[in-house]
Every structure is written in C-alpha cells, then in structure tokens.
Amino acid sequence: MSGHSTWPEWVYIGVVVALLVWVGAESWNVERLVDHVPADAEVIKVTGQQWFWTFEHPDGTKEIGELHLQKGKPYKFEITSKDVIHSFNIPDYVVLQDAVPGRINTVWFVPKDTGEFPIQCREYCGLIHYNMRGTLYVEDTA
Amino acid sequence: MVLEIQKPRPIWQIMFSTHHTDVGLLYLITSLAALFMGGALALAIRLELFLPGSQIIADSMTFNRMFTVHGTTLIFLFILPFASAIGNYLIPIMVRYKDMAYPKLNAIAFWMIPPGFALVWLGFADFTWNAYAPYSVISAPGPAADMWIFGLKILGVSSILGAINFIVTILKCKHPDLPLSKIPLLAWAYLTSSLIMIVAMPTFAAALLMLLTDRLGVSGFFNPARGGDPIAYQHLFWFTFHPEVYVLVIPAIGFMYEIIPRFSRKPIFSHGSGVAAFILLSIVSFASWAHHMYATGMSFTEKTVFMVGTLAAVPASAMHVFNFLATMWGGRIRFATPMMWSVGGIALFFSAGAGGVVNTAMPLDFITHDSYWVVGHFHLFVMGTIAFGSFGFLYYIFPYVTGRMYNEKWGNVHFITSFIGAVMVFFTQHVLGLYGMPRRIFDYPPFPEWVAMNQFASIGAMLLGIGAAIFLVNMIYSAAKGKEANMDDPWGIGGKYYYPYQQKNPHH
Numbered sequence: 083m084s085g086h087s088t089w090p091e092w093v094y095i096g097v098v099v100a101l102l103v104w105v106g107a108e109s110w111n112v113e114r115l116v117d118h119v120p121a122d123a124e125v126i127k128v129t130g131q132q133w134f135w136t137f138e139h140p141d142g143t144k145e146i147g148e149l150h151l152q153k154g155k156p157y158k159f160e161i162t163s164k165d166v167i168h169s170f171n172i173p174d175y176v177v178l179q180d181a182v183p184g185r186i187n188t189v190w191f192v193p194k195d196t197g198e199f200p201i202q203c204r205e206y207c208g209l210i211h212y213n214m215r216g217t218l219y220v221e222d223t224a
Numbered sequence: 225m226v227l228e229i230q231k232p233r234p235i236w237q238i239m240f241s242t243h244h245t246d247v248g249l250l251y252l253i254t255s256l257a258a259l260f261m262g263g264a265l266a267l268a269i270r271l272e273l274f275l276p277g278s279q280i281i282a283d284s285m286t287f288n289r290m291f292t293v294h295g296t297t298l299i300f301l302f303i304l305p306f307a308s309a310i311g312n313y314l315i316p317i318m319v320r321y322k323d324m325a326y327p328k329l330n331a332i333a334f335w336m337i338p339p340g341f342a343l344v345w346l347g348f349a350d351f352t353w354n355a356y357a358p359y360s361v362i363s364a365p366g367p368a369a370d371m372w373i374f375g376l377k378i379l380g381v382s383s384i385l386g387a388i389n390f391i392v393t394i395l396k397c398k399h400p401d402l403p404l405s406k407i408p409l410l411a412w413a414y415l416t417s418s419l420i421m422i423v424a425m426p427t428f429a430a431a432l433l434m435l436l437t438d439r440l441g442v443s444g445f446f447n448p449a450r451g452g453d454p455i456a457y458q459h460l461f462w463f464t465f466h467p468e469v470y471v472l473v474i475p476a477i478g479f480m481y482e483i484i485p486r487f488s489r490k491p492i493f494s495h496g497s498g499v500a501a502f503i504l505l506s507i508v509s510f511a512s513w514a515h516h517m518y519a520t521g522m523s524f525t526e527k528t529v530f531m532v533g534t535l536a537a538v539p540a541s542a543m544h545v546f547n548f549l550a551t552m553w554g555g556r557i558r559f560a561t562p563m564m565w566s567v568g569g570i571a572l573f574f575s576a577g578a579g580g581v582v583n584t585a586m587p588l589d590f591i592t593h594d595s596y597w598v599v600g601h602f603h604l605f606v607m608g609t610i611a612f613g614s615f616g617f618l619y620y621i622f623p624y625v626t627g628r629m630y631n632e633k634w635g636n637v638h639f640i641t642s643f644i645g646a647v648m649v650f651f652t653q654h655v656l657g658l659y660g661m662p663r664r665i666f667d668y669p670p671f672p673e674w675v676a677m678n679q680f681a682s683i684g685a686m687l688l689g690i691g692a693a694i695f696l697v698n699m700i701y702s703a704a705k706g707k708e709a710n711m712d713d714p715w716g717i718g719g720k721y722y723y724p725y726q727q728k729n730p731h732h
Contacts, residue, residue, distance in 0.1 A: 091497060091546055098542045102535045105585050110528055113586035117524045132363070166359035167454060169519060169594060173660025178590045180520045182455065183358060184448030187521035200669070204519075204594040204662045206352050208363050209284055212665035 119190045123158035126151075130161070130168030130181035133210035135201060147216040149201065151193055152223045158190040169205035172218055180205060193220040242327035247334050248312030249625070251305045254337055256699075258301035259611075261345075263692055265294035270649070270685035273678045276670045284666035288350040289368070291664060295353035296344050296372070299472070300379045303606065305337060306614050307475035308386050311414050313621065315390060318411045319398035324389050333389065336382035340375040347371025352664060357446030357457040361438045373436050380429050387418035387425075409498045413478025416506040417471045423510070424471070428464035431457060455520050462513035470509040470537075473573075473605060474502060476613030477544050480566045483620055484548050487563035488555030489717060493547050501547070504540035512537060518589045527586050534584040541577050545570060560715045561635030565616025568643045572608025572650075576601060579654060597657025600650040607688075608646050615642070615695070622702070623709035630702040634694055641691035648684025652677050 126149070127138040137145045151157055161170045163181035171178045172191070179189040201216035238246045269291055272281045281287045312330065316323055324330045349355075349372035351364040360369060394415045398407060435457070437443040444450025446457040485492045492498065511533030518527050548570050557563065579601045582588050592598055615638070622630045656677045661668060668674055713719065 088494065088497075091494065091543070091550070094546050095539055095543065098539050102538055102581070105581055106531060106535050109531060109585040109587060113524065113527065116587055166363050167356055167520075171660075171662070173595075176587075176590055178519055178593060182448075182520060184453070185455075185521060200660070202660075202662055206288075206356070206359070206664045208350075208359060209288075211288075212284055212667045215669070 119158050119188065120156045123156040123190050125158050125160055128159045128161040128170050128181065129164060130170060130203065130207075130214075131164040132166065132208055133203070133214040135170070135203075135214070135216045148219065149216065150219045150221060153193055153196050153220050154223065156190060156192045158188055161187045161189065166207050167205050168203045168207050168214065171202050171204040172199055173202070174199045178204060193218075196220045196222050240331075242323075242331045244312045244316050244323045244327070244330065247324075247327075247330050248309045250334050251309035251312060251337075252625070254334075254341070255302050255305035255309055258297050258305070258341070260692065260696065262294050262297035262302060263689070265290045265297070267685055267689045269294065270682040272666070273668070274682040275679070276668055276675060278667065281666070285350060287666040288352075288664070289348045292349055292352050292372075293344060296376070298606065299353065300376070301337065301341055301344070303472050303610055303614070304379075304383055305334075307414075307417070307472075308334075310475070310479065310614075310617060310621065311386075311390055313624070315393055315411055315414055316397075318408050319394055320402060321393060321397040321399070325392040325397050326389050329385055330389050333382045333385035336378050336385075340379035340382065343371045343375030343378070347375065354458075354461060355435065356461075357435065357438065357452075357454045358448060360435060361447050362449070366439070370436065370439065373432050373439075377429065377432050380425050380432070383421055384425050384429075387421040390414045390418040391422070405496075405499070409481035409492065409495065409502075410475075410478040412499050412502050413474045413481070416502040417474040420467045420474075420506050420509055421471050424464045424467035427460050431460035431464070434460075455517070458517050458520060459514065462516045463510075466513040466516065467509040469602075469605070470505050472610055474505065476569065476610040477502075477573075479613040479617035479620075480548060480569060483562045483566045483616055484551050486719075487558050487560060487566075487715070487717060488552045489558070489719075490551055490555040493550035493553075497543055498547055501540040501543040504543075505537060508533065508537045508540065512584075515584050515589070518586060519593050531584050531586055535581070538577060538581060541573070545574055545577075558715060558717050560619075560717075561630070561632060561639060562616040562620035564636065564639045565612050565619065568639060569609050569612035569616065572604050572612060572646065575651075576604030576608060579604065592657055594663055595657035596653045596661045596663055599663045600653030600657065603650045603653070604646075608650060612642070612646075615639075618699075622699075623711065623714040626703045626706070627709060627711070628702055628706035629709040629714060630706060631698050634698045638691045638695045638698065641687045641694070645684045645687030645689075645691060648687065649681045650684075652681040652684065656681070 125140055129136040134147055137149045159170065159177070159179070161179050161181045162185060163183045165183060167183070168181040169178065170181050175191045175193065177189055177191050179187045181187070197220055199218040199220065201218050203211055203214035207214065238249060241247065268280065269287070272279045272287060281290070312324065347368040347370070349364065349368040351360045351369060355372070394407065394411055398404070434443065434445040438445055438447055438452070444452040446452045446454050448454060481492060481498060512530055514522065514526065514530040515534045583592050583598065583601060619630055619635055656674065659673050659677070661674050
C-alpha cells in the first residue's frame with residue numbers, strides 16, 4: 083500500500099452492491115408475478131418436433147405452424163417436445179420456454195393486440211432450426 | 225524460425241524441448257493459428273448473414289458446423305493455449321524458479337493439443353459448442369460428433385495437466401524469500417484460474433463420457449427415450465463452463481494488471497484488492513452456473529438462487545475495473561499499443577458486465593436468452609476483454625520473445641480498427657437480440673430491422689478482419705525484420721523492462 087486512502091473504493095463497492103440489490107429485488111418481485119398463472123387461463127398444448135410446432139386447443143382441434151388466439155384472454159402453454167430440445171418463443175410477447183422431451187413446461191400470456199406475430203424456435207435443434215417458424219394470429223373476440 | 229532470430233535453432237529442438245519458454249512458444253504459435261482459423265469462420269458466418277437467404281454458404285448444415293467449430297476453436301484452441309503460452313513464459317520467472325514445476329508434464333500438456341485440434345477440425349461437428357443432449361445423443365451426425373467428444377476429452381485433460389503445473393509452480397516452487405502475498409497479480413491470476421479449472425473441468429469430462437456411451441447406445445443418462453434426463457447434461461455442462469468463463473477472463477485481467485501500472489508509470493492502486501477480487505471470483509464463479517438454464521423450466525426458487533449467485537460475482541469484477549482506473553488516475557500515461565488494448569479491453573469488459581446483469585435479472589432473461597443479445601454479450605467478454613487483453617499482452621511481450629520491436633503505428637491501427645469493429649458487431653448484436661433474432665440461425669426472414677442490423681454488424685466484422693490481417697503482417701514482418709528492441713526499456717517509459725531477455729532461464 084502506498085499510503086493512499088481506500089475509502090473511494092469502499093464507497094464505489096457500496097454503490098455497486100446497492101445497485102445489484104435493487105436489480106435483484108425488482109427482478110424477484112416481477113418474476114413472482116410473472117410465474118403466477120391466472121386460474122381462468124385456457125390451456126394450449128404446444129409440441130415441438132424437428133422442425134415444426136403443433137398446437138392443440140382445449141376442444142381437441144390441432145393446428146400446425148399456425149396458432150389462432152383471441153385478444154384479451156389469458157392463455158397457458160403446456161410445452162413439450164417429441165425429439166430434441168426446442169424453445170418455444172413469441173418474441174413480441176416475451177413468451178419463451180424450452181420444449182424438453184419428457185417434461186411439460188408452462189408459460190402464460192395475454193395477447194393485447196390483434197395481428198400476426200412470429201413464432202420461432204430459440205434453441206438449436208439441427209438442420210432446419212433456422213426455419214422452425216410459425217405465426218400467431220390474434221383475433222378480436224366477436 | 226522467425227521467432228528465434230537471436231539464436232537460431234533447428235525446429236525440432238524447440239518441438240522436443242521441455243524448457244518453459246520453448247513450450248510457451250509452441251503454445252503461442254498454436255493459439256495464434258487457432259485464432260486465425262476460428263476468426264476466418266467468424267468472417268464467413270458474418271458474410272452469410274449479411275443478407276437473408278443463402279449467400280456464400282451452401283446449406284444450413286455447413287453453417288451449423290462452422291459456428292460450432294468457430295466457438296470450440298476460439299475457446300479451447302485460442303484463449304486457453306494463449307493463456308498457457310504467457311504463463312509458461314512468465315510464471316516461472318515471476319516466482320523465481322528455473323522452469324515449470326513439471327517440465328515433462330508441461331510438454332505433454334501441450335502435445336495433447338494438436339490431436340485435439342485435429343479431431344475438432346477433421347470432424348467438424350454441428351451440435352454447437354454446448355453439445356446439448358438429446359440432440360447430441362440422438363440427432364447429431366457421426367463420426368463428427370464422436371470426434372468432437374474425443375477431441376474435447378483430450379483438450380480437457382490437457383487443461384487439467386496445465387492447471388496442476390501452474391498451481392504447483394506457484395505454490396511450491398516460488399522462491400522462499402517471496403511470500404505468496406507479494407507475487408505479481410498476473411501470477412495470482414494464474415493461481416486462481418488454475419484452481420477453478422481443476423475443480424470445474426472433471427465434471428465436463430464425466431459428462432463427455434456419459435454423452436459418448438449414450439451415443440453408443442449402451443446407456444441413457446441424457447436420453448429421455450431411455451428414461452434419462454437431458455437437463456442433467458446442461459447442469460453438468462454449465463457446472464464446468466460457467467466457472468470456465470472466469471478461467472478464460474482472469475488471465476486477461478492479469479495481463480492488464482501487468483500493463484496498466486507500467487504504462488501509467490505508477491504502482492498498482494491496490495495489490496490487496498486485486499488479490500481479494502481474484503479469490504472472490506474463483507469462489508462465486510461456482511454459484512451461478514444455472515443462470516444459463518432459466519428457460520428449461522426451472523422453479524422460481526431455483527431461478528432466484530442462481531440470480532443471487534450471479535449478481536454476487538459483479539462486485540469482484542467491479543473491483544478490478546476500479547483498480548485499473550485508480551491506477552491510471554493521475555498517472556503519466558503512455559498510450560503505446562499494449563496500453564491502448566488494455567484500456568479498450570477494460571471499457572468493453574465493463575460493458576459486457578453491465579449486459580450480464582440484465583441477463584441474470586430473471587424477467588429480462590426471457591427477452592435475451594438464446595437471442596443475439598447473448599451472442600453480443602459473451603463476445604464482448606471473449607473478444608472485447610480476453611482477446612483485447614491478449615493482443616495487448618502479445619505486443620507487450622513481443623520484444624521479450626523476439627528481441628525486436630513491432631511496428632507501433634500499425635499496432636495502433638490494428639487497435640483502432642478492431643475497437644470500432646468490435647463495437648459495431650457486438651453492440652449491434654445486443655440490439656438485434658432485443659428485436660428477437662435467435663442465435664445459431666443460417667437464414668432469417670427479411671424483417672427490415674434485422675437486415676439493417678445484420679449488415680451493420682457484418683461491416684464491423686470486416687473491420688475486425690482487416691485489423692487481424694494488419695496484425696498478422698506486423699507480427700511476421702517485425703519478428704523477421706523489425707528494429708532491434710531496446711531490451712532495457714522498449715517503450716521509453718522509464719524504469720527497466722520488467723523481464724529482460726537476458727534473464728531467460730538457461731536451457732536444460
């Protein structure tokens with residue numbers, strides 16, 4: 083030590099730690115809300131396989147590569163895979179959850195706007211991973 | 225042999241030597257070869273992504289193989305061997321010993337790299353450098369995948385042997401008059417990173433064997449069709465490779481600890497705080513591995529635990545940044561090439577760390593995960609921090625290795641093009657990730673924002689490529705025909721060059 087004071091370093095560490103505590107606490111708070119699935123959410127079963135998505139509505143109708151949902155309703159996705167790990171992603175609504183074979187992962191959201199939104203795979207799954215895409219159609223409740 | 229100008233020797237004398245600077249030279253040449261090979265793949269990838277549709281790469285499988293080998297090469301064949309090269313040159317001298325503790329083991333550790341290198345490149349596997357199961361078990365084409373597994377196995381053992389050698393050299397062979405608290409921070413960097421390596425790497429070694437037997441069909445550890453759990457592979461993988469991130473970055477921080485006080489003409493602000501930060505990092509690096517796995521369906525509690533563990537690593541990194549800035553503060557700084565690289569590296573290190581806080585904040589991770597944000601984020605570490613620190617140190621050690629001086633002007637040009645290039649590529653990739661572009665894709669839909677940002681990033685990558693070409697010419701030309709370096713003080717900064725060539729340990 084060359085005799086200089088060390089208090090600026092302690093102040094700096096204090097500021098960094100305070101910022102991190104704030105980020106951590108805020109994340110904890112938000113994630114706690116995000117993890118809480120509304121009871122009235124409609125269940126959509128999502129199955130990933132090389133290299134397309136299959137969606138099954140509660141009434142048993144199936145869609146491949148396209149998903150039609152209604153605006154303003156909460157939906158809960160139950161996501162799984164038939165072969166390798168995929169990752170179900172609707173970037174515009176921050177819906178992201180891995181499709182893992184042998185497991186069912188859940189994630190929920192409420193579509194707020196009508197229109198078409200891209201669906202894609204976010205986990206590398208082989209040859210056509212780049213084109214494992216689909217479209218979400220959000221329609222107005224008639 | 226251009227790098228042995230002063231006393232030319234036949235090449236086999238260097239190849240079969242166990243002397244630490246000879247092994248260091250072999251590591252150095254291998255790592256630079258890997259840097260250019262891996263970098264060439266990166267340029268091809270960026271050219272391909274310049275526009276949607278197939279540009280220069282014929283099909284997605286080739287593209288997938290290219291980014292897999294790009295990542296594997298630069299992590300295992302550039303960054304790790306480069307750190308070993310510098311460590312071999314300087315650690316024995318820093319702890320005042322005649323060689324590494326186990327010279328033959330040292331040579332063995334190096335000579336395991338060429339077969340690993342060959343297996344990775346001849347196989348050209350496609351399952352990304354993570355080799356996630358079950359894709360790597362049931363879907364990845366062999367023999368490429370198996371060759372990658374064997375190659376990584378060999379490289380992993382090589383790293384463990386090298387780490388053992390550094391730990392023993394520093395702890396057991398240091399001069400009795402030299403207390404551990406007084407060894408330079410670069411030696412502390414090697415001590416802590418080697419300790420992390422030795423604790424972390426065996427887990428991946430085990431996972432690789434399990435993956436191999438799974439592929440052979442005699443086990444089903446990670447294969448859900450046989451009752452296995454693919455997520456277990458991710459835990460084993462990241463238990464090794466999150467700490468490994470610190471194994472990669474800590475030596476680069478050590479390089480900066482050598483360069484910054486010297487070119488600021490001031491002693492380091494706090495040796496003790498640097499040591500403390502290294503030790504802290506080596507402990508907390510083991511508390512954060514599953515922050516790579518939030519989206520695999522982890523519970524709220526698991527996510528919280530790993531978020532806290534990840535955030536805990538930030539103050540230690542911030543201590544290093546503070547130490548660098550406080551050392552430069554009020555110093556008479558000489559912005560020679562090594563110093564430019566170090567200061568640029570610190571700036572990008574800080575940016576990378578700030579982005580990392582965003583990744584680990586749970587809700588935000590679901591925006592950034594597996595998008596181009598993550599690509600930009602970790603490239604700011606591996607390129608912006610580690611490669612920048614390594615380039616700086618290579619210029620710094622150049623007179624020591626060759627007895628000659630590199631061309632200062634072209635060294636500056638190399639830095640400036642690379643810094644602008646790195647900012648253009650990796651900052652843009654962060655934004656591209658926020659716009660939702662997934663990583664590891666061969667082709668993308670022509671959304672105007674995606675196209676524009678990909679083009680901007682590709683232009684930045686070309687700047688990095690131009691910088692690398694300048695660097696290559698500068699190194700080769702200066703090693704052969706550069707001015708003789710003033711070995712007492714090559715940069716005219718006053719004081720003696722830390723490790724004059726004359727102090728080289730005798731050959732044995």
